Structures are given as C-alpha cells and as structure tokens.
Amino acid sequence: MQTKVENNKAWFLVLPVFIIVAFSAIIPLMTVVNYSVQDIFDQNTSYFVGAEWFKQVMLDSRLHDALIRQFLFSLTILLIEIPLGIGVALMMPTKGKSASLCLILVAIPLLIPWNVVGTIWQIFGREDIGLFGAFMSTIGVDYNYASDPFDAWATVVLMDVWHWTPLVALLCYSGLRAIPEVYYQAARIDQASRWAVFRYIQLPKLTNVLIIGVLLRFMDSFMIYTEPFVLTGGGPGSSTTFLSQALVQQAIGQFDLGPAAAFSLVYFLIILLVCWVFYTTIMNMQKDK
C-alpha cells in the first residue's frame, strides 16, 4: 500500500472503464430517479408528483412482505451455506490428481446458466419425472413445490444451497491452502484436538475469505431472480416472490413506471448500504495486515 505512487494522470487509464460503466449505470440510474418523481402515461404526458411514489412504495405491504421474505431467504441460505461450505472445504483432498478433480467437480454448479439451474430443479423436484420428487413421495412425504408454499420455499433454498455452496467451499479451500504446514506440525506436537486445530489455526485464517464469501452470497442472493422465476414463478401465490421479481413484475408486467422506479431506488439504496459496510470491513482488514 505504501509503495503506490501519487499520480493523477492514472485517471486517463481508468477513464475507459468509467465511460463504459457510466453508460450502463449512471444514465439508467438518472432515468430511474426521473421516473420516480413523475406519473408517466406516455412519452409526452407526465406529471410531477414529488415523493408520492416513494410514500406508496414505503407503505406497500406487498413490498414489505417481499423484503422480509428476501432477508429471511438470504439469512437462511447464509446459515446453511457458510458452515456447509467450510465443512466441504475441510473434507477436500489437499494433494494430487484427486484434489484437481474435486476442484473441478465442485465448481460445476457455478458454471451452469441460472435459468438452467432453475430448469434442473424444476425437473428434479417433480414427482412424476424427477428423482428428488419421486424419492420424497416414496418415503411418504407429501411434497409438491408447485402448490405447497413450504415445499416451494424448501426447494428454492435447496436449489440455492446446491448452486452456491461450492462457491463458499472453493473460497475456504483456497484459504486453507494458504496455511503453512508448520502450523499443523506445531499443533500435532501440542497434541491439539481436531476442534482446537480448527478453532485456533484454521478459522482465524479463514476470516478473510469468509467475509468475501458472506458478501458475495448475501449480495447475490439479494438479487436472485432467474432461478426462482423458472422454478416456481414466484408462487404458489407470492410465497417465493423475492425483491427482484416483485420489481420486474411491477416494471414489465404492470408497466407502473413511477412506483417501479421508486422501488428500484429504495432497493438500490439498501444494496449500497450493505455493500459499503462490507467494503469498509474488507479494506480495513487489508490495512491491518
């Protein structure tokens, strides 16, 4: 950090990135702000309504439900994926061909297009043609993700765990590889228990990657759209309608530009806040190192 040179000409190197991202981020964002304060009928007819849409959005119970559902979902998958990911990382072989093979196999779900992930589970969970659905009915569980809200929830969570636990596992695996062998030797000489090794050697080394893992999983689960859209379509009812889907329904489905824009901004502000908290944490940790 100290070795960086002060040089404002570096801005010229960053300029292309700035322009290209600004085109896709700042112009749309400005437009969203414009929409959010107007009642728009068509290109030429619109009325300034001030903060009315914001009031409507902030008091809309459907959106409150979607927000609560969203937080619940993000927390659930974090609580499952983080410990599970650590566990998988600890089990992964460390050397040789089997290590490479494991890395590749574990990474496969991450490389599947999100709508195909939805499709896979749509098929897998069906009682008539899917293995999982058939298995559930064989052991006598009344399971149907298309009609029962709880089953739909469980399937969406299961799908996300299946899809994204590999990410946490890969991060932790690379964190574990960074621990020098001498640490383990020292622990062996002290006859430390497996738990002590994990608690005092491995976990401290994992904090860094875990923060990144939590950041990525929280953010990505907070914008989840495609997978539940394909799997349940937000249903049954609206039991698996998360924020992004509620927004898309309002913007594309009902074409309520004003309220949808206000909703977008509230959504964006929440993301910005969480993102900033994580960013500050990560940067401060790097500074401490």
Added chain:
Amino acid sequence: MAWMSWTLPTALFFIGIGVILVGMTAWQIASPCVERRGFLPLDTTRGDRLFIGLLSSAFIHLAFVALTDANLMVATVLCAIWMIILMRWG
C-alpha cells in the same frame, strides 16, 4: 434525451451532486486530505464522510416520507445540518 423525461427538480438534484463532486475534487487537489477519526468509529477522509452523509441523508428522507406527513423540506434542512456536523466532526 426525451425518453429520460427530465424534470426541473431532478435536474437540479443531479447538477447539485455534480457540483459537489467537482468541488470536492478541486478541494482535494488544492489541499489533500489526511484520514482522521472523529465521532464515527472509523478513519475517514473528506470523501468518505461526504458519501456517508449523502447515503444517510437518503435514508433519513425515506424514513420521513414513510413515517410522517410533514413537508419534505423539513427533512432536507435536517439533513443539511447533519451533513455539516458530519463533515466537520465526523
């Protein structure tokens, strides 16, 4: 530009943000800022405090809209005071 459906208040808002950013840049070049710690529990530069101020102002406005029927200008004035406190002592 028509599809962006500009209005006077939003145009003023973005011009304001733009002016602040340009001003902050000029200020930074004229007299570079050192990180310091005020009442916020972390080391901040001027730019950080500006960002924290703007973000918290946005949330204050939202809370105001949701919870009260009072004029939004009240919230804006409150936020201006909050910004000054934050920039000076944050």
Added chain:
Amino acid sequence: MTQSSTTHDSKPSAAKYGTAETIQAPVYSHAERKARNATRRSRLGMVLYLVLLLLPIYWLLNMSFKTNTEILSGLSFFPENFTLENYAKIFGDPTWYMGYINSTLYVVMNMVISLLVALPAAYAFSRYRFVGDKHMFFWLLSNRMAPPAVFLLPFFQLYSSVGLFDTHIAVALAHCLFNVPLAVWILEGFMSGVPREIDETAYIDGYSFPKFFVRIFIPLIRSGIGVTAFFCFMFSWVELLLARTLTSVEAKPIAAIMTRTVSASGMDWGLLAAAGVLTIIPGMLVIYFVRNHVAKGFALGRV
C-alpha cells in the same frame, strides 16, 4: 511465524533426549490412527457430497437421451431407448442453434470489451494513488453488486434510443455493467502480485508505458488475464434477465429460446434437457484451465 520457528528449533533437542521419544512413540501412533480415520471419514463425506452435487446434473443428462414418452412413463437411471433425437432437433433447427450462436457472440464481445478497458484501469488501481481512487473502486464494486432488475427499467429505452436494441453489442454493453467491475477487481488482485521493481527497471531501460505494458507486463500476468476472461465469459453466459430484455429476434439468447419448449401439447422435457445440457458444456470445457484460480476469480481477486 515466531511460534512455528521455535517448534522447528525444538526438533533437534527432542532427538537429543532419546528417552522422551520412546515414551511418546505409542501416543504418536494413536494420533496417527485417529488422523487416518479422519481422512477416511472426510474422503467418504467428500464422495457423498459430490454424488449429491452431481445427481441433479446427471438426471438432466439422462433425460436428454430419452424420448418424451419414456420420460413420462417412469423413472430410470439409464435411458432404455437411447436416442440423440433431442440433440438432432436442436442442431437441425436454426431458431434453436442460432440461440447458441447469439449467446456466444455477445459473450465474446463482452469478454473482449471488458478485458480491453479493464487492463489499463486495473494497472492504475494497483500502481497509483489518485484523486477519488478508493471511491471509484467502491463505485465499481457497487455496480457488480447491484441487482440488474434495478437498471432494467430504463435499459430498454436507453438502448432503443441509441438504436442498439436487439443487437449483440447491446447485450455485450449491458453485461459490462457487472463484468467490467469484476474484471478490474480480479486483474487488480493479480497485478498487485507483480513486484513494482519490474515496472521501474523497465522504465529505466527506456521502455515507454504502452511498450512496457504490452511487451513485459501483459505476459507477466497471462494467467490472470486467462482467469479474468473465463469469469467474464461465465457471468455473461449465465445471465438471463438483461439478455432477454434487450433482445427480441435477431440476438435472442439460448436461455430465452429455452422457454419455447412449453407448447400446447405440454412440455417437451427431452428437448429442454438437451438444450440445458448444451449450455453447461462450454463452462465445463474451460474450467480445467483455470482450476487453480477458480477461487480467486469468484472472490473478485481478493483471496
């Protein structure tokens, strides 16, 4: 580090006191047995996890080789009447295979644009301090994190107004929203690993910046560029919402075409499965080359 070096030093002293070792010997073997049991358990756990992980994918693959009548007639782990009919249908119908070509086109465009703009920017972030650098970096990150749904609303109008709607470049540019920040973050991570002395030596040797960058620096971070390209490819490939919104006919991605399998006569499950399998293949082909850097890529270069 100090702790570990002391244990190293204590080794010869333990050898000196031979008696201590003989006493400890059985304890060691007990610990070793425990360790061996632990490895066996973890290997078993790993195999179990992998089986559960791959089962849904296998099911999709299995279905893609079946006819629809067989799919609906019951469950089986292997296709009884092995058929390539589903795949033949995809490769024989331009409305199907053009979806793959469209997706590939915009993904490659996006990859090239992202790398070209991100390389110099990442260099700037890894080497220099400049006004607003941290805020810029954060702004980039926030764009990676922001839900595409938030920007979706005006995207349609934006790209229509510049006459790019339903073109490949429109989707490529839209995906830059999250791929350029991603590329900058990953590349910055790799570039920070290259010692500054190399830059300085090159400048002293009379290299200009562009010459140094292309001749010396880029070869040094080859693997980083490969990984970044892979991740740009990946994240553009898996995205559906923006790609679907910005296209209608000409540049329609495969993901959007897959919805066509729903028809009046019900779902064409076999065809859907085959199309799904074909979308997984590109990722599987290239993951091998980046296997050692996968974690770094997914962690935005921060591991």
